[in-house]
Amino acid sequence: MILGLTIAIFAYFLNAITTIVDKYLLRRSVPSPISYGFYMGILSIFALPLFIFGFEYPGFLLLLFDFLAGFVFLISILLMYVALKNGEASRVMPIIGGLTPILLYVYETLIAKNHIGSGQLVACSLLIAGSILISMRIKNNKKHQQRIHFESLGIATLSAFFLAGYFILIDQIYTTQVFIAGFVWTRIGSFLGALLLLSFQKNRKKIFITTKKIKLTVASIVISNKIIAGIAFILLNLAVAKSSGLIVNSLNGTQYVFLFLMIIILSYKYPKIIKEKFNKWVIWQKSLALVLVGMGLVLLFIAN
Numbered sequence: 001m002i003l004g005l006t007i008a009i010f011a012y013f014l015n016a017i018t019t020i021v022d023k024y025l026l027r028r029s030v031p032s033p034i035s036y037g038f039y040m041g042i043l044s045i046f047a048l049p050l051f052i053f054g055f056e057y058p059g060f061l062l063l064l065f066d067f068l069a070g071f072v073f074l075i076s077i078l079l080m081y082v083a084l085k086n087g088e089a090s091r092v093m094p095i096i097g098g099l100t101p102i103l104l105y106v107y108e109t110l111i112a113k114n115h116i117g118s119g120q121l122v123a124c125s126l127l128i129a130g131s132i133l134i135s136m137r138i139k140n141n142k143k144h145q146q147r148i149h150f151e152s153l154g155i156a157t158l159s160a161f162f163l164a165g166y167f168i169l170i171d172q173i174y175t176t177q178v179f180i181a182g183f184v185w186t187r188i189g190s191f192l193g194a195l196l197l198l199s200f201q202k203n204r205k206k207i208f209i210t211t212k213k214i215k216l217t218v219a220s221i222v223i224s225n226k227i228i229a230g231i232a233f234i235l236l237n238l239a240v241a242k243s244s245g246l247i248v249n250s251l252n253g254t255q256y257v258f259l260f261l262m263i264i265i266l267s268y269k270y271p272k273i274i275k276e277k278f279n280k281w282v283i284w285q286k287s288l289a290l291v292l293v294g295m296g297l298v299l300l301f302i303a304n
Contacts, residue, residue, distance in 0.1 A: 004242035004253065009297075011235035012255035018229040019259055020266065023084055025109055033067040033081035034203050035210035035223075039191065041194025042075050043226045047187035054180035062176065063185060069169035069187020071196075072162050079159035092156055093259060097252030098132040099160035099165070104246045105166055119299060130231030133289035167245035174241040183237050253293035260286055 025036065058066065083092045090170045101124060173182040237247045 004239040004248070007235050007242070008239035008248045009254050011179060011232040011239065011283040012234035013258050014228055014235070016224050016255050016258035018232065019084075019255075020203050020262055021225040022081070024027030025218070025225075026298060031208045032210050033078060033085050034197065035207045036081050037074065037078035038194050038197050038203070039222060040077055040226060041066050041190045041197070043230070044070070044194070046186040046189040047184050047230070050180055050184050054178045056178045056181035057235075058177050058185070058248065060180070062173075065169070066173060066182060066185035067189035067192060068164055069173060070186040070191070071193040072169060073186070074150075074190045074193040076159050076162035076166060079155050079162065080143060083155040086155075089104070093256060095132075095153065095156040096163065097159045097249070097256060098128050099157060099163045101128050101252065103160060103164035103248055104167060104289060109165070120247065122124040123296045123299035124246065126292050126299065127250040127253040128252045130256075130289040130296060133285065133292065164249075167240065167249060170240060171245045172257075179241050183234065195225065200230045231263075233271055250296070253289075253296065257290050257293055261292070 022036070057063070069240070080092075080096060081094070105124065170186065173186065177185075198207070236248060
């Protein structure tokens, strides 16, 4: 279990890096979330060579199950890119990361009837609370009262719903199939889902127009970023296989710790890459969220 937690934390560090690059590309070089999601899905086919480490044909029904998991993940990513394009990275991502483990907890306890230890439950609650707190924005309305706003709440919520569905599916996949084989089949599912996007004329137009405009340097950044994202994704799947989807998703808060610290540095040192607004109240708010995440992490390691 400890190995799975360590793997997950490193994967979330890599995800924080790719999120910043995603935000930069969506703002400047690849403005269409559909196009960006399409590229991500197409690049999933490069997982195919991993079959040399463990090929297994699971049977027709289980294969469809694998493809479904990959397709559900692609939908989640597309929705995430839409929310990321319209909102701040340090707010959009924690919404998705905070809601996903909540949905998984509801599934584990009410539907799957799985037992979760009290220590793990408290740890997960602290991690989820920290993830939600770090995503909240406080603004003044016309009456100078404080209100809480969430960036792209509806789209981010849908993304979290599909992401939770994906982790529920792969939890089942990794209990019935070899890890490498199950992982690669789900990646092929994402690839097929990306091809399905081309069946819609509106999507084809956006994808082809964007592709023509992309410069070689931008293409190299996209590919490099997706390679890092792919490594992080493999590690997250491995962490799920060695622990559980709920525990791994509760650790999402560590990604936002990394993300918040990176964005602070970039906003002040390299604002052309990414720029977000910070004031003393935002710093206090996010610092409290980081404390909650830190407490949750410590407790989660003790509980395991």
